[in-house]
Amino acid sequence: MTKTTVYAPASIGNVSLGFDVLGAALVPVSGDKLGDYVSVSEATSDSLDVQGPFAHKLPADASTNIVTQCLHFFREACALRGITIPSTAMSLEKNLPIGSGLGSSASSIVAAFAALNAHYGNHFNEDELLTMMGECEGQISGSVHYDNVAPSYLGGMTLMTGLSSPVTSKLPQVDSWYWTLCYSGISVSTSAARKILPEQVDMATALTFGRQLAVFVDALHQQDEARAASMMHDVIAEPYRQTLLPGFTEARAYCMSKGALAFGISGSGPTVFAVSDNKETADDLAQWLQQHYVQNKDGFSHVCRIPDEGVVIETTKM
Numbered sequence: 203m204t205k206t207t208v209y210a211p212a213s214i215g216n217v218s219l220g221f222d223v224l225g226a227a228l229v230p231v232s233g234d235k236l237g238d239y240v241s242v243s244e245a246t247s248d249s250l251d252v253q254g255p256f257a258h259k260l261p262a263d264a265s266t267n268i269v270t271q272c273l274h275f276f277r278e279a280c281a282l283r284g285i286t287i288p289s290t291a292m293s294l295e296k297n298l299p300i301g302s303g304l305g306s307s308a309s310s311i312v313a314a315f316a317a318l319n320a321h322y323g324n325h326f327n328e329d330e331l332l333t334m335m336g337e338c339e340g341q342i343s344g345s346v347h348y349d350n351v352a353p354s355y356l357g358g359m360t361l362m363t364g365l366s367s368p369v370t371s372k373l374p375q376v377d378s379w380y381w382t383l384c385y386s387g388i389s390v391s392t393s394a395a396r397k398i399l400p401e402q403v404d405m406a407t408a409l410t411f412g413r414q415l416a417v418f419v420d421a422l423h424q425q426d427e428a429r430a431a432s433m434m435h436d437v438i439a440e441p442y443r444q445t446l447l448p449g450f451t452e453a454r455a456y457c458m459s460k461g462a463l464a465f466g467i468s469g470s471g472p473t474v475f476a477v478s479d480n481k482e483t484a485d486d487l488a489q490w491l492q493q494h495y496v497q498n499k500d501g502f503s504h505v506c507r508i509p510d511e512g513v514v515i516e517t518t519k520m
């Protein structure tokens with residue numbers, strides 16, 4: 203009998219300039235784990251055990267946990283192909299805070315689907331799995347978007363194509379960049395943070411959004427770091443969402459004055475990120491944000507890089 207365990211990293215959604223279409227996986231340089239683990243094994247009945255530092259922030263009823271819903275979703279998708287999935291024991295180590303902007307639900311979803319697929323014969327390819335992950339994420343956030351599930355699953359910085367295949371395309375990285383993250387400790391619901399956005403944008407905003415995204419992608423391919431960083435402005439969500447984030451304006455002003463190349467909201471917040479081209483600046487910003495942006499004992503700051511790999515899959519004998 204075997205058990206399959208998958209680690210799925212945290213991620214930044216939007217990366218300021220790519221609302222719903224750009225995301226990046228994260229790994230702390232300290233070696234700390236910033237992501238959820240899900241384990242899967244066959245059992246006599248379905249079950250979910252939830253542990254970890256943020257387990258107590260989830261509803262106690264396992265049936266409402268997105269990991270349980272992933273199992274149902276996966277089983278139905280298998281049934282459509284004539285494959286029967288037996289009763290399954292799952293466990294979730296919930297390391298990411300809920301409603302943090304770190305792709306917390308996405309991390310659980312990615313770890314769950316990757317573990318189920320690996321444990322039960324790898325019947326689904328990368329695009330099929332991503333499509334299922336995106337649909338599950340949509341059940342929680344109120345809209346199907348892949349900017350957390352794709353980087354968490356595949357690693358790197360990913361651009362969503364809007365196609366069913368390939369769902370996403372990996373962009374080149376800037377090796378010198380460090381990503382300082384700070385989670386303030388409060389919770390912001392993604393669904394609520396989407397509802398405050400206007401349903402339509404004006405022509406000037408649409409043109410700026412398109413130009414920034416195109417120039418950013420081109421600059422990454424040219425390895426023009428300065429040009430890429432200069433495009434990292436959020437004209438879609440930040441003007442509205444910053445009102446939900448105590449201390450955001452001060453944090454941005456401080457980080458930009460101390461050498462950050464860019465500063466923005468991670469996903470729907472409250473986590474913020476600052477991009478620096480050296481570790482010393484990244485460390486200084488992490489220290490300042492820890493002291494000034496964090497609101498309570500749940501908050502934290504990390505200096506991160508963007509890993510090439512996303513999920514880590516391990517199979518062990520029981």
Ligand SMILES: Nc1ncnc2c1ncn2[C@@H]1O[C@H](COP(=O)(O)OP(=O)(O)OP(=O)(O)O)[C@@H](O)[C@H]1O
Binds near residue numbers: 306342
């Ligand atoms: N395993 C899970 N991980 C995270 N949230 C879960 C999980 N299972 C159920 N939920 C519920 O899903 C909702 C997640 O809300 P939301 O999308 O705002 O948070 P998030 O995914 O943690 O946010 P973010 O992407 O900004 O980190 C909460 O109501 C939470 O209780």
Ligand SMILES: N[C@@H](CCO)C(=O)O
Binds near residue numbers: 222305349350469471
């Ligand atoms: N693109 C999504 C990410 C949520 O983490 C949003 O900004 O609503």
